[in-house]
Amino acid sequence: MAYVEGLRCRECGHEYEVAPIYTCEWCFGPLEVVYDYDAIRSSVSREKIAAGPASLWRYSDLLPVVSDSAVDLGTGYTPLVRADRLAEALGLGEVWVKNDTRNPTNSFKDRVVSVALSKALEFGFKTVACASTGNLANSVAAHAARAGLKSYVFVPADLEAGKIVTTSLYGGNVVAVNGNYDDVNRLCAELAGTYPWAFVNVNVRPFYAEGSKTLAFETAEQLGWTTPDHVVVPIASGSLLTKIDKGFAELYKVGLLDEEPQVRVSGAQALGCSPVAEAWLTQSDTIKPVKPSTIAKSLAIGNPADGYYALDVVRRTGGGMAAVTDDEIVEGMRLLGRTEGIFAETAGGVTIATLAKLAREGVVRPDERVVAYITGHGLKTLDAVQEVVGPTATISPTLDAFHEAFTIEEH
Numbered sequence: 133m134a135y136v137e138g139l140r141c142r143e144c145g146h147e148y149e150v151a152p153i154y155t156c157e158w159c160f161g162p163l164e165v166v167y168d169y170d171a172i173r174s175s176v177s178r179e180k181i182a183a184g185p186a187s188l189w190r191y192s193d194l195l196p197v198v199s200d201s202a203v204d205l206g207t208g209y210t211p212l213v214r215a216d217r218l219a220e221a222l223g224l225g226e227v228w229v230k231n232d233t234r235n236p237t238n239s240f241k242d243r244v245v246s247v248a249l250s251k252a253l254e255f256g257f258k259t260v261a262c263a264s265t266g267n268l269a270n271s272v273a274a275h276a277a278r279a280g281l282k283s284y285v286f287v288p289a290d291l292e293a294g295k296i297v298t299t300s301l302y303g304g305n306v307v308a309v310n311g312n313y314d315d316v317n318r319l320c321a322e323l324a325g326t327y328p329w330a331f332v333n334v335n336v337r338p339f340y341a342e343g344s345k346t347l348a349f350e351t352a353e354q355l356g357w358t359t360p361d362h363v364v365v366p367i368a369s370g371s372l373l374t375k376i377d378k379g380f381a382e383l384y385k386v387g388l389l390d391e392e393p394q395v396r397v398s399g400a401q402a403l404g405c406s407p408v409a410e411a412w413l414t415q416s417d418t419i420k421p422v423k424p425s426t427i428a429k430s431l432a433i434g435n436p437a438d439g440y441y442a443l444d445v446v447r448r449t450g451g452g453m454a455a456v457t458d459d460e461i462v463e464g465m466r467l468l469g470r471t472e473g474i475f476a477e478t479a480g481g482v483t484i485a486t487l488a489k490l491a492r493e494g495v496v497r498p499d500e501r502v503v504a505y506i507t508g509h510g511l512k513t514l515d516a517v518q519e520v521v522g523p524t525a526t527i528s529p530t531l532d533a534f535h536e537a538f539t540i541e542e543h
Contacts, residue, residue: 266295348379370442400486475510
């Protein structure tokens with residue numbers, strides 16, 4: 133069962149019944165799901181979770197849907213990899229990489245979409261939709277196909293070709309919009325008021341966002357029901373960062389952690405779209421919208437809906453933020469690949485480049501257990517690296533040609 137009591141405004145606290153709504157009619161603040169934590173505490177246990185499926189639905193007691201009607205492609209329970217070679221390269225001690233490239237459509241968006249579409253079915257929707265920078269489009273189209281729902285996904289027309297191709301393959305309607313993500317998002321807000329559709333990041337957003345908590349749940353479980361000292365999370369809308377923080381807190385609230393978590397949360401942005409990091413670096417309370425210009429298109433949200441909440445989490449937990457250049461992003465992708473054999477998309481390059489920068493600045497310390505969240509696969513953004521990687525040598529098919537190209541040391 134779902135232990136949901138209702139919805140509550142994150143600004144004024146006004147409460148609402150469970151419904152496909154997302155803004156407060158009193159102050160226009162965003163709504164979030166309210167749970168009966170006492171009931172969850174009496175139901176959930178480490179043993180129950182361990183006996184559950186090897187997917188995010190092992191945490192169904194902490195999610196806002198009835199799990200036996202879930203739209204499930206097998207999302208979640210992705211590897212948490214001890215990254216000793218990466219740690220050595222960065223001068224750090226204990227580093228782990230949460231590898232969400234291993235999800236069904238190769239990004240963490242499968243977590244939020246599995247929850248959102250499951251809730252959409254509960255509400256009786258027949259059509260689902262979204263505004264997306266790519267990964268969400270992939271996931272909504274795939275999950276809609278699985279559930280037998282119609283889908284409309286709206287993306288910037290200059291999106292990476294690979295993301296448009298893979299989204300289109302699932303058979304839904306892919307709408308390319310001449311504009312950036314913020315333009316696409318405004319169009320979808322208008323459409324959400326026109327058609328009786330479930331827009332996963334508009335009218336179903338309070339439920340959709342809860343899927344991100346499962347990254348924190350899995351991290352703690354995979355670390356033996358303990359928490360890291362520090363996490364580094366990429367920022368687009370800011371929701372992922374805030375929900376990871378919420379996830380750790382909820383585990384303690386329902387008795388799954390023995391000690392109250394003290395996790396420092398740091399945020400990662402691309403310099404070409406860094407409104408939250410800019411506010412952090414200038415010690416400002418104002419997040420100024422920007423026009424995105426970065427290779428990290430999955431993070432290119434110039435007016436982040438949860439930016440203020442992400443900024444608050446980083447400040448409250450004692451974390452940090454950085455904004456990294458496109459060249460640093462590419463080097464972050466290559467560093468993760470050559471040290472740990474993980475091919476991350478540009479957003480992952482942002483995370484690793486930020487981890488490196490924060491390590492140099494002493495914000496991330498060698499005595500901390502650190503988790504870096506890699507949220508999408510590099511095959512989605514090949515164009516970002518194809519000019520800087522390639523064959524080590526091109527030779528004729530002869531032994532002499534090989535020896536001419538390479539000097540092999542005898543062992």
